[in-house]
Amino acid sequence: MFEKIIEISILYDFYGQLLTAKQQEILKLYYEDNYSLSEIAEVFTISRQGVHDAVKKAEKALHEYEEKLGLVHKFTATENAISAIDRELEQLIIENIENEKLTARLRDMKDIIDKIND
Amino acid sequence: MFEKIIEISILYDFYGQLLTAKQQEILKLYYEDNYSLSEIAEVFTISRQGVHDAVKKAEKALHEYEEKLGLVHKFTATENAISAIDRELEQLIIENIENEKLTARLRDMKDIIDKIND
Incomplete structure (x- = not known):
């Protein structure tokens, strides 16, 4: 789990600015501030599943940037x-x-x- | 002029993969293979002005990636x-x-x- 947080954190440092403002905010709350999915759902008044999907989608985008550019590597x-x-x-x-x-x-x-x- | 070519070339090395395939192709023909705008226009069967706009748009995108990410710097x-x-x-x-x-x-x-x- 820690490894994943570190990986996402590094990818975020490199490519975070390419995400939408909302994606950035959700990843920060989730990974930096340790909000639960339910807590983030309250902040944005969307469903818990919606937050889960948004986190996955943002993570996927970060991985795709690294696959294309390889700058973290x-x-x-x-x-x-x-x-x-x-x-x-x-x-x-x-x-x-x-x-x-x-x-x-x-x-x-x-x-x-x-x-x-x- | 050389300075600009070098600048675009470096930006392209870092962020080129984020451009569309067509944008990449046009920049390569223009900057690497020294095609003229008219020659590129023939390749893609678009107007010379269309190629000019495409080059400018692709260059702007590269600059915007650097403004956001600052990884070249x-x-x-x-x-x-x-x-x-x-x-x-x-x-x-x-x-x-x-x-x-x-x-x-x-x-x-x-x-x-x-x-x-x-």
């Missing part, structure tokens, strides 16, 4: 690579702590990575 | 950061060429970056 691969470099820089800094000139340069590279993640 | 910032790190690693390898252990580690980091760009 592309971005995740890049982020994993950057994390690996970040960890290796950290390690090299520790191992070369007496070499101030070198560690300054390594720290500058780590700063560049930190700025990406801001 | 996000990606470009990351790629620039990675390029900066790549250049600095190259430099450090040259400066520390006698230190085989260190340069091996630096090269491993460069390999990770090269793999991203494959």
Whole structure:
């Protein structure tokens, strides 16, 4: 279940703006604010089944955007690579702590990575 | 003019799959294969003005996707950061060429970056 929430959350971060305002609102209430289907049904004065269908339809749309564009996949691969470099820089800094000139340069590279993640 | 071609080309790489098949085809003929508007008009048996409008409409759609999602901007910032790190690693390898252990580690980091760009 958690895995699904994370997956939808990432897809939403990338493609959420392509959904309708109502779809965005329903997904936010459901996944971010943990509203139940019945509670969301009350907010929008539609049936519980209607909310269920809207959630499924919005999720399907997000998956279809990823199938077409693959930008989450592309971005995740890049982020994993950057994390690996970040960890290796950290390690090299520790191992070369007496070499101030070198560690300054390594720290500058780590700063560049930190700025990406801001 | 070149700048515009590059801009559309990047936007197309990211969001082209969200355009209709016909829009994709027209943009490809126009920007990749350098067909004139008249030549494209012949292919689709529509007016030259019709092709012109279709190109403008497709370009506008690509720009709107970027306005909504900003993924080209996000990606470009990351790629620039990675390029900066790549250049600095190259430099450090040259400066520390006698230190085989260190340069091996630096090269491993460069390999990770090269793999991203494959």
